[in-house]
Amino acid sequence: MTAPVLEVRNLTVDFRSRHHSVTALRDVSFSLGAGRTLALVGESGSGKSVSSLSIMGLLPRNGEITGGAIVYRRKNGGELALNGLSQRAYRNIRGAEMSMIFQEPMSSLNPLFTVGDQIGEMLMLHSDLDAAARRGRVLEMLELVEIPAAASRLDSYPHELSGGMRQRVMIALALVCNPALLIADEPTTALDVTIQAQILDLMRRLQHELGMSILFITHDMGVVAEMADDVAVMYAGTIVESATAGDLFANPSHPYTRGLLNSIPRPGRDPGQRLVPIPGTVPSLSAMPPGCAFAPRCGWAGEECRKPVVLEAFHTGHDVACFKTREVAGNA
């Protein structure tokens, strides 16, 4: 395997308020191979968005990386440590080397500028193209993301576009400088299922054509199965399981991963067969249980689960953070 584009090692992020601080990410490690898609999957509060903001240098001011490292491999092959990078240095790589698309394309596009101007701004910042060349390149991008009658859309404002079209514009904006890394944070969650299918297809095609690596953040196991090569499952600020997508869905080995999969209604299931929900709720970050954070909701939990648990290789390429892995996996 070629060297990873992105490596996150033992990342820990704290958020401070006036009186106390909470740990939003604890010892998170993952790596994203060149041209691959890694899905970070988890429910609200699991830390998947904090992970992506840490990588992009976009943590809010009360958030701080207190441990670990984020290493990005530049397009020219050089390694760049992202933690501790100045905002000035970040401005040079954001958009050019790494880009991000968000859940709500309406609030991430500027309502006062045309689509063409906003995409063109990226080229103004990161290329030497003149105005005419920029306009040509923007048009090319709009065509690449399959916006119908692209030329007539250059001068449209975001409010004149549908949700699906806006997300296409966001993708064009993110990819116009040909970044090596695209972070997609719930990019299809706000879209209807038919439009979601279009956008997922588009992202797959663009990855194939442009070769970027994608860090795909989602709560939807169906979307994970469609998009990901590798998966890291997050719970309460830690990674509880990571594997290739095929291995994770075939042999889910952490009780949380299993619970998540059992909670989803699947097409064509037997009528009358009930879903098995995970009991209870996610613990608050300020009141984490000792040891395994999932233990209070876990049917397998025992005495040892009160001790700290780390992500360990269960078998090759499949890591699980659970003392009971063998019992859980044996109970397929």
Place this chain on the structure above:
Amino acid sequence: MPDALVQVRNLTKSFSTPAGKVHAVNDVSFDIPRGSITGLVGESGSGKTTLGRVLLRLIEPTGGSTIFDGQDLNRLDARELRDMRKRMQIIFQDPVSSLNPRLKVGAIVAEGLVAHRVGTRRDRKDRVVALLEEVGLQADHMHRFPHEFSGGQRQRIGIARALALEPEFIVADESVSALDVSIQAQVLNLLLDLRERRNLTMLFIAHDLSVVEYLCDQTIVMYLGKIAEIGPSQALYRDPAHPYTQALLSAIPIPDPARHAERSHLKGDIPSPLSPPSGCVFRTRCPMALDECSRTVPPPISRGSHHESYCIRTEARYEPTSPIQHP
């Protein structure tokens, strides 16, 4: 349909906007059998939320009627309607904005009881305790404010409030959409329990087709204010007749990387309801459309018992390749 609690007949709602008239709900008819859950699915802009509200007469319809247990809601005067309201309730999508942040949970749940002057203060308190326990909360939660609860718990509060007046009929509008999947499964099972315990009749509005298949006995697929297909959930999901239903089902991402669905993708977006296509409203995105589809408003064509598709090509497509491989 035998023993329908709710009969919707030619229900229509149009809104006047500066740009013209929008037919949000356009001549919709169906029955909801007593004690069953009917799912209403469609993309945003299909009119499903408006239908839920017009049907309860929370918004006045432009035409048509809702017959609730034999009585036409649209012919009731204000006083009669108010009495009828006890028998039908609604649960909303967003449990944050639908609960008054300045009221304690006990007061929120009791509000309907107070408004309809049910029981004494003490009776009402006992009732609130019983309701909170029924939806999986605790009695002492009544002294807390909504912000002290998680999303799933807030949705349970909304459900307790809806149940307070012992309604026979509940409209649940995207009531689990904002919840995480593990919590969503808890609330779905709660709704199934309530249906069994109380013989509730429900209209469940959702955009998530898998959730509707799991929960609902009957499914209605809407597109641009009209019904595309209606049928028993099992039949409709196993043998979708309308090309729109087929496209919706094939777009669901399946949580199994080994089973990539064969996609029959819809192109483009839902058209503006200001100028819906003539004839069949779906024809502009339909892979099966014929010239005739622009001229004829498709009538319902039977595909089986209580299973109807509003597509003139329904018969012609009797042996389609199923877009989803059911195991």
